[in-house]
Amino acid sequence: MGQTIIEKIISNHSSKKARAGDIAIVDVDLVMATDTTGPLTIKAFENMGGKKVWDSDKMILVIDHASPAPNEGIAVLHDLMREFANEQGIKLYDVGDGICHQLIMDNHHVKPGQLVLGADSHTCTYGAVGAFATGVGSTDLAGVMLTGKTWIKVPETIKINLTGKLQKGVTAKDLILHLVGRFGIQGATYQAIEFTGEVIEKMSLDSRMVIANMVIEMGAKAGLVDLKGLELPYKYDPVKADPDAHYVKTIEIDVSQLETQIAVPHSPDNIKGISEIEDITIQQAFIGSCTNGRLEDLHAAADILEGKKIHPNVRLIIAPASRKVFQDALSDGTVEVLSAAGATFLPAGCGPCVGTHQGIPGNNENIASSTNRNFQGRMGNRNSNIYLGSPAFVASAALKGKITNPKRRLSI
Numbered sequence: 268m269g270q271t272i273i274e275k276i277i278s279n280h281s282s283k284k285a286r287a288g289d290i291a292i293v294d295v296d297l298v299m300a301t302d303t304t305g306p307l308t309i310k311a312f313e314n315m316g317g318k319k320v321w322d323s324d325k326m327i328l329v330i331d332h333a334s335p336a337p338n339e340g341i342a343v344l345h346d347l348m349r350e351f352a353n354e355q356g357i358k359l360y361d362v363g364d365g366i367c368h369q370l371i372m373d374n375h376h377v378k379p380g381q382l383v384l385g386a387d388s389h390t391c392t393y394g395a396v397g398a399f400a401t402g403v404g405s406t407d408l409a410g411v412m413l414t415g416k417t418w419i420k421v422p423e424t425i426k427i428n429l430t431g432k433l434q435k436g437v438t439a440k441d442l443i444l445h446l447v448g449r450f451g452i453q454g455a456t457y458q459a460i461e462f463t464g465e466v467i468e469k470m471s472l473d474s475r476m477v478i479a480n481m482v483i484e485m486g487a488k489a490g491l492v493d494l495k496g497l498e499l500p501y502k503y504d505p506v507k508a509d510p511d512a513h514y515v516k517t518i519e520i521d522v523s524q525l526e527t528q529i530a531v532p533h534s535p536d537n538i539k540g541i542s543e544i545e546d547i548t549i550q551q552a553f554i555g556s557c558t559n560g561r562l563e564d565l566h567a568a569a570d571i572l573e574g575k576k577i578h579p580n581v582r583l584i585i586a587p588a589s590r591k592v593f594q595d596a597l598s599d600g601t602v603e604v605l606s607a608a609g610a611t612f613l614p615a616g617c618g619p620c621v622g623t624h625q626g627i628p629g630n631n632e633n634i635a636s637s638t639n640r641n642f643q644g645r646m647g648n649r650n651s652n653i654y655l656g657s658p659a660f661v662a663s664a665a666l667k668g669k670i671t672n673p674k675r676r677l678s679i
C-alpha cells in the first residue's frame with residue numbers, strides 16, 4: 268500500500284519506511300523557540316548537560332511574544348536568549364522583526380518536505396509549504412538541540428478536498444473556522460490533514476498559511492496543504508501522496524455556500540454564521556497574529572476602511588506579522604489608509620494575541636479579532652469576550668462598532 272505525505276516525509280527522515288502508528292526516530296531539519304518557551308528550553312538543555320547545540324545553523328530563536336519587553340522580568344529572559352544565541356552562533360530574531368512563524372516562512376528557513384519542530388503550537392503553519400512541522404514542549408526541544416533527533420509516532424491522515432468557489436468577502440479564515448467547528452477542538456487529535464482541491468489551488472501563500480496554522484485548533488499534528496498552484500522563489504521537489512495511500516477519512520466540501528464564520532466566546536470551535544450574531548457591540552478590534560497579520564490581511568482591512576473612520580467607541584489595533592509585512596504595507600500605502608481610518612499600529616510581533624501586553628481588554632468588553640484562540644482570558648482579561656474571524660470581519664466591526672457582515676462593506 269502507498270504512503271500519505273506525512274508517512275513519506277517521516278520515512279525520508281528516518282532509516283525505515285514509516286506507516287501510521289509506527290514509532291520512528293527522525294532527523295530534524297530545524298528547531299525553533301520563542302521568548303515564551305526559549306528560556307525554559309535553554310535551561311532544560313543546560314540541565315541535560317548540553318554544551319553545544321548539535322547544529323547551530325538548524326536552530327532559530329525569536330523574541331516575539333512579549334516584545335519589546337513589557338517589564339524587567341521579561342527583559343532579563345530576552346537577554347538570556349541573546350546571550351545563548353551569541354555563544355552558540357544561533358540566528359536570533361529580535362524586537363520588531365516579527366512573529367516566529369512568519370519569519371521562518373518569509374526567510375525560507377523551511378522548505379517543502381522538511382521536518383521542523385518548534386516550541387510553539389502554531390509551528391504547524393509551515394504545512395503551507397508542504398513541510399511536516401509541529402509544536403513540542405521545551406524539554407523535548409532541548410533533547411533535539413543535543414542530538415538533532417527525536418522520536419515520533421507516525422500520525423494517521425485525514426484528507427479534505429475543497430471544491431467550488433468562495434463567495435465575496437469569504438476567506439481562508441472562514442473556511443478553517445468552519446472546519447474547526449465541524450471537527451471540534453479535539454476532532455483530529457494526533458492526526459495529519461492533507462488539504463487538496465481547486466479552492467486550495469487558487470489560494471495565495473498567505474491564505475494557505477491561515478489553513479495550516481489553525482489545524483492545531485482541531486488537535487491535529489500537522490496540516491499539509493497541496494503545493495499545486497503555489498509559486499515559490501526556489502526549486503523544490505514536492506512530496507506527493509501515493510494514489511493508493513490510506514486515509515482514515517476522506518471529506519469532500521463544496522465551499523460555495525459558506526458565509527462568513529465567527530468563533531464566538533469561549534472556544535475556537537464554537538462557530539456561528541455571521542447572520543446569526545450580527546449587531547453585537549464591540550469595543551476593541553485586533554488585526555494581527557500568525558494567523559492573519561500578513562499583507563493580504565492588511566489589504567482586506569484597507570479595502571473596507573479606505574476613506575472612512577472607525578467607530579468612535581472602538582479601538583482598532585494592528586500588529587503586522589513581520590517587519591517585512593509592515594514595510595510592504597508602508598510602501599504600498601496600506602499603513603497610511605489604515606492609520607487615517609484611526610488604526611493604531613503596534614510593533615511586528617504577537618501583540619495582544621496571547622494577553623501578555625499591548626491591548627488587554629477591559630471588563631465586559633467584546634473584541635473582534637483575527638487571531639486563532641478565544642479561550643476565556645486569552646487576551647489577558649477573563650471578563651472579556653473574543654469573537655474570532657477574518658480581517659475583513661474585524662475591519663467591518665471596527666467601522667460599525669458592532670458585528671456586521673463584511674460582504675456589505677465591500678465594493679468589489
Ligand SMILES: CC(C)[C@H](C(=O)O)[C@@H](O)C(=O)O
Pocket residue numbers: 303304332386387388389402621
Ligand atoms: C505561549 C506559547 C507557548 C503559545 C503556543 O505554544 O501556542 C502561544 O504562542 C499561543 O499561541 O498560545
Ligand code: SF4
Pocket residue numbers: 332366387389555556557558616617620621638639
Ligand atoms: S501570534 Fe498568537 S498564536 Fe501566533 S505564535 Fe504569537 S501568541 Fe501564538
